[in-house]
Amino acid sequence: MGRTEILIGGVGGQGVVLSGILLGTAASLYDGKQAVQTQSYSSELRGGSARAEVIISEQRVTDPEVRKADILILMAEDAVGRYLPKIKPGGLLVIDSDLVKGVKPGEYEILSVPATSIADKEMNNIVVANLIILGALLKKTGLLSIASMEKAIEVSVPQKAKALNLKAFQRGLELT
Amino acid sequence: MSELVHPYHRFIRPTVTHSSFCPGCGDGTIAQSILRAIDGLDMDMDDFVFVSGIGCAAWIPSPLFNADVLHTTHGRPIAFAFGIKMGLTEKKVMVVSGDGDLVAIGGNHLIQNARRNIEMVVICSNNGIYGMTGGQAAPTTPMGVKTTTTPYGTFENVFEDISGLVIAAGASFVARWTTGHPRQLTASIKKAIQKKGFAFIEVISQCPVQFGRKMGVGNAVQMLEDYKNRSISIQEAKKLSKEELKGRIVVGELVDLDKPEMVEEVTRMRKKAMGGAEAAVDTGRS
Amino acid sequence: MATLRIYNELCKGAEECGICLYVCKEEVFQPSETMNQKGYRPPVIVNEDQCTQCENCMIFCPDLAIVVSEKKQKKGSQ
Amino acid sequence: MDEKRVCTGRYFMMGNVACAEGAMAAGCEFAAGYPITPATEVANHLAEKLPQVGGAFFQMEDEISSIAAVIGASWAGKKAMTVTSGPGISLMLENIGFAIGVETPCVIVNVQRGAPSTGMPTIGIQGDMVQAKHGSHGDYEIIALCPSSPQEMFEHTVIAFNYAEKYRTPVFLLSDAFVGHMREEVVIPEADKIKTIYRKIPELGTDPLKLKGFLDENVAPMPIFGKGFKAHVTSSCHDEYGKRNLIDISALDKFVRKLSDKILKHKEEITLVERDYEGAEVVLVSYGGVSRAAAEAVLQARKKGIAAGTLRLITVWPFPGEEIEKMARKAKHVIVLENNLGQIYPYIKAEAAHFSEVSFLPPKLVGEIQDPEDILKKIEEISK
Numbered sequence: 001m002g003r004t005e006i007l008i009g010g011v012g013g014q015g016v017v018l019s020g021i022l023l024g025t026a027a028s029l030y031d032g033k034q035a036v037q038t039q040s041y042s043s044e045l046r047g048g049s050a051r052a053e054v055i056i057s058e059q060r061v062t063d064p065e066v067r068k069a070d071i072l073i074l075m076a077e078d079a080v081g082r083y084l085p086k087i088k089p090g091g092l093l094v095i096d097s098d099l100v101k102g103v104k105p106g107e108y109e110i111l112s113v114p115a116t117s118i119a120d121k122e123m124n125n126i127v128v129a130n131l132i133i134l135g136a137l138l139k140k141t142g143l144l145s146i147a148s149m150e151k152a153i154e155v156s157v158p159q160k161a162k163a164l165n166l167k168a169f170q171r172g173l174e175l176t
Numbered sequence: 177m178s179e180l181v182h183p184y185h186r187f188i189r190p191t192v193t194h195s196s197f198c199p200g201c202g203d204g205t206i207a208q209s210i211l212r213a214i215d216g217l218d219m220d221m222d223d224f225v226f227v228s229g230i231g232c233a234a235w236i237p238s239p240l241f242n243a244d245v246l247h248t249t250h251g252r253p254i255a256f257a258f259g260i261k262m263g264l265t266e267k268k269v270m271v272v273s274g275d276g277d278l279v280a281i282g283g284n285h286l287i288q289n290a291r292r293n294i295e296m297v298v299i300c301s302n303n304g305i306y307g308m309t310g311g312q313a314a315p316t317t318p319m320g321v322k323t324t325t326t327p328y329g330t331f332e333n334v335f336e337d338i339s340g341l342v343i344a345a346g347a348s349f350v351a352r353w354t355t356g357h358p359r360q361l362t363a364s365i366k367k368a369i370q371k372k373g374f375a376f377i378e379v380i381s382q383c384p385v386q387f388g389r390k391m392g393v394g395n396a397v398q399m400l401e402d403y404k405n406r407s408i409s410i411q412e413a414k415k416l417s418k419e420e421l422k423g424r425i426v427v428g429e430l431v432d433l434d435k436p437e438m439v440e441e442v443t444r445m446r447k448k449a450m451g452g453a454e455a456a457v458d459t460g461r462s
Numbered sequence: 463m464a465t466l467r468i469y470n471e472l473c474k475g476a477e478e479c480g481i482c483l484y485v486c487k488e489e490v491f492q493p494s495e496t497m498n499q500k501g502y503r504p505p506v507i508v509n510e511d512q513c514t515q516c517e518n519c520m521i522f523c524p525d526l527a528i529v530v531s532e533k534k535q536k537k538g539s540q
Numbered sequence: 541m542d543e544k545r546v547c548t549g550r551y552f553m554m555g556n557v558a559c560a561e562g563a564m565a566a567g568c569e570f571a572a573g574y575p576i577t578p579a580t581e582v583a584n585h586l587a588e589k590l591p592q593v594g595g596a597f598f599q600m601e602d603e604i605s606s607i608a609a610v611i612g613a614s615w616a617g618k619k620a621m622t623v624t625s626g627p628g629i630s631l632m633l634e635n636i637g638f639a640i641g642v643e644t645p646c647v648i649v650n651v652q653r654g655a656p657s658t659g660m661p662t663i664g665i666q667g668d669m670v671q672a673k674h675g676s677h678g679d680y681e682i683i684a685l686c687p688s689s690p691q692e693m694f695e696h697t698v699i700a701f702n703y704a705e706k707y708r709t710p711v712f713l714l715s716d717a718f719v720g721h722m723r724e725e726v727v728i729p730e731a732d733k734i735k736t737i738y739r740k741i742p743e744l745g746t747d748p749l750k751l752k753g754f755l756d757e758n759v760a761p762m763p764i765f766g767k768g769f770k771a772h773v774t775s776s777c778h779d780e781y782g783k784r785n786l787i788d789i790s791a792l793d794k795f796v797r798k799l800s801d802k803i804l805k806h807k808e809e810i811t812l813v814e815r816d817y818e819g820a821e822v823v824l825v826s827y828g829g830v831s832r833a834a835a836e837a838v839l840q841a842r843k844k845g846i847a848a849g850t851l852r853l854i855t856v857w858p859f860p861g862e863e864i865e866k867m868a869r870k871a872k873h874v875i876v877l878e879n880n881l882g883q884i885y886p887y888i889k890a891e892a893a894h895f896s897e898v899s900f901l902p903p904k905l906v907g908e909i910q911d912p913e914d915i916l917k918k919i920e921e922i923s924k
Contacts, residue, residue, distance in 0.1 A: 021552070024552050024723050029551070029725075035723075035724065037552075037722065037724070038721060040662050042662065063833045064718075064724075064829065065908065065909055067912075180464055180529045182467075182469065183529070184526055188526070189772065191781075191783055193471075194472055194500070195472075199474035199475055199479040201524055205523075207526075208524070208526055222768050238772065238774060244765040244769065244771050245772050245773065245774075246642075246773045247772075247784075248638065249608075252604060252605065256609065258609045259572065259611060259613035260613065260765060262570060262612075262613055263569075263570060263617060263618045264616040264617070266766075359521065397480050400485075401484075446594060450592055
């Protein structure tokens with residue numbers, strides 16, 4: 001029944017769109033749900049703004065746009081001003097606390113994940129910070145099954161990066 | 177007593193009663209040179225697809241030649257020919273058009289396909305003027321000449337060496353002749369047809385109506401005489417300085433070399449692709 | 463058997479075009495007053511026996527209006 | 541149909557990739573294009589997949605040569621397509637007119653983006669709707685499909701090829717960056733479940749002089765090259781034999797009319813719509829991605845007891861005026877929704893305004909499809 005609107009904002013190169021694809025793939029192909037994922041990004045491939053939207057629902061998703069995000073994931077300070085107004089009252093705000101500093105308490109619950117520093121220190125690769133955030137998100141919300149997400153990572157991530165991405169996701173599950 | 181029959185009339189589309197060229201136009205001589213080359217190679221019109229653009233020279237194959245002919249938009253015949261050749265690799269594809277069409281508006285297609293070295297024959301009738309629209313200046317019109325769009329004389333530098341451009345771009349066969357050299361032209365067209373690669377032939381051709389008369393060069397005969405006087409073979413030209421070559425028309429087969437040809441390269445690429453490609457990108461397949 | 467044939471209706475005139483007269487070294491052609499249906503005056507063959515069958519007239523003719531019989535034998539010792 | 545062409549299965553797939561898979565399934569053999577956001581994924585995917593079945597994607601020097609090569613390949617007998625976005629279509633328009641003039645089957649995918657001019661490349665708007673119909677000079681009819689999901693990007697591409705082949709005409713797939721970059725479940729059926737149509741060609745050996753290869757309202761068999769038809773193909777005014785005629789006005793009249801009538805005569809079988817307006821007083825008319833917001837708004841309105849419905853245009857061209865009229869006769873209010881400032885609205889209004897009130901609800905921000913809440917407000921306002 002429920003329709004969950006997820007908005008992910010960050011900068012190019014952080015895997016914003018991949019995060020959206022993973023959530024959508026897990027929901028749609030492995031969790032028996034319906035999902036729509038859309039995206040937009042500025043023209044520069046690295047460092048420009050990036051946004052992914054995912055809607056997960058038990059039924060076919062009619063309106064494909066995120067209107068008020070149930071879950072807002074902010075991975076860069078730059079994204080705060082742009083997307084914070086899009087969060088639904090009472091929604092969940094997930095931030096990469098290493099990069100997002102300017103969030104004030106408001107009508108939302110904050111899940112603060114030091115994803116970039118964990119990725120940097122433990123994985124030696126900040127690129128997988130997004131997977132740590134997804135792990136933490138799933139642990140916190142139970143939005144999708146862990147097995148579904150792991151399968152989604154298997155099919156969506158290039159062969160040689162699979163192990164690292166799975167490891168980061170699993171590390172995220174240990175948080176919170 | 178049996179009457180003589182023109183050997184190339186059998187190549188003319190039966191519905192065509194006469195050529196559409198002005199009296200004395202060199203395009204007709206080019207047309208016959210092409211047909212003589214095809215006949216000389218014992219080939220048939222069905223071995224060819226002809227493509228032309230817009231302008232007087234485009235009317236050489238369209239509708240004159242009794243073959244598959246695509247008469248395309250201005251400047252684009254080589255681009256259309258690209259698709260035809262890729263679709264019918266076993267056929268000979270020949271583009272016939274003018275300097276305005278192939279070099280001015282369509283210059284980049286000429287350059288890029290010479291670079292690709294895709295097998296096709298491109299014959300460029302270079303008359304130095306826009307004939308069909310009434311004698312406007314072309315990039316090939318000599319500087320200072322009065323035309324309908326340059327009533328005070330052309331003030332742009334002339335495009336002197338189209339063939340040189342095509343050579344620089346990478347074509348594997350390039351020749352230049354004038355309509356005063358129909359035999360040599362035919363011999364080069366024969367070679368061009370047999371060439372595995374991009375074969376370009378520039379033909380300096382008289383437009384007595386829009387060029388000759390208006391520029392004071394004279395009629396068709398005077399223009400041919402002028403070509404005869406100014407032509408110099410590439411072999412002779414090599415012995416002369418740039419200064420000495422001023423105003424001369426360097427004729428001959430300028431380039432004839434073997435290098436990778438695109439249709440063959442595409443076939444090679446396909447084999448590679450069929451031999452077990454990696455999984456598709458981003459299908460998210462389960 | 464004739465050596466030459468002019469397709470008068472294809473011809474665009476000895477005066478307007480005249481290439482055949484120019485390329486024939488033997489002066490086989492001559493301008494004529496007779497008009498074809500398009501209003502052009504095709505040349506007439508005056509010295510057919512002088513024709514060397516060099517085929518210049520045929521090869522240069524922009525209108526495929528002249529045919530020369532195939533060389534059966536080379537004229538003289540040339 | 542070649543099994544290798546059809547990627548049967550269930551996917552979470554991007555619309556642009558689904559489009560390329562649709563082209564594969566439809567039998568596309570030749571594709572040419574020039575890189576442009578947001579259409580590149582279609583080209584990239586075709587570049588990978590086409591050679592595996594003996595075809596190829598060619599990156600040309602510009603969009604002008606891309607469409608030219610596609611038309612050339614089509615005359616060589618190949619199923620052919622190009623893919624681009626607005627700026628590329630602007631460059632292609634002359635040759636699109638050529639394709640119409642000489643009746644060339646081909647598919648043109650336009651993944652529309654923020655415009656005019658270079659605009660905003662990654663934002664989808666429905667900004668090129670009228671361009672597709674009127675962009676090239678002269679009178680002509682065109683077929684255009686408007687997918688609203690990745691699944692339809694697949695299905696409509698197959699339909700586009702089938703229409704192109706059947707009616708010997710260029711067919712537009714008018715997608716946009718939003719739908720093109722959207723990922724959703726895509727189910728690709730088995731090869732034998734996918735209907736594919738191939739153009740008719742004349743009987744081999746037909747006397748070229750007797751071959752009527754053009755200007756038939758019932759679609760003349762196409763005298764493709766390489767078969768000995770000695771086809772003379774010119775987009776200049778010609779007769780049914782292909783013979784050029786640049787003098788007689790009656791020949792021009794026939795040339796213009798027959799080309800248009802070929803499409804208009806088959807309008808009923810070409811037209812695809814989704815009707816959900818039984819008993820509705822307020823009907824939302826939309827196409828493409830916007831129709832999904834319309835469907836949601838109507839769902840909400842019905843929950844509130846308002847007799848609302850939708851009419852979705854799947855083929856926007858040829859313009860389905862009869863469908864609009866049929867709907868408008870039953871409705872009291874018609875609300876037109878587009879992700880632009882009202883491009884198809886005047887056409888809809890012209891057909892509907894005799895019978896009902898017609899209004900246009902623009903998007904709050906061009907580039908963002910209407911919020912179902914805003915649509916609902918408008919419905920409530922109107923039905924008071």
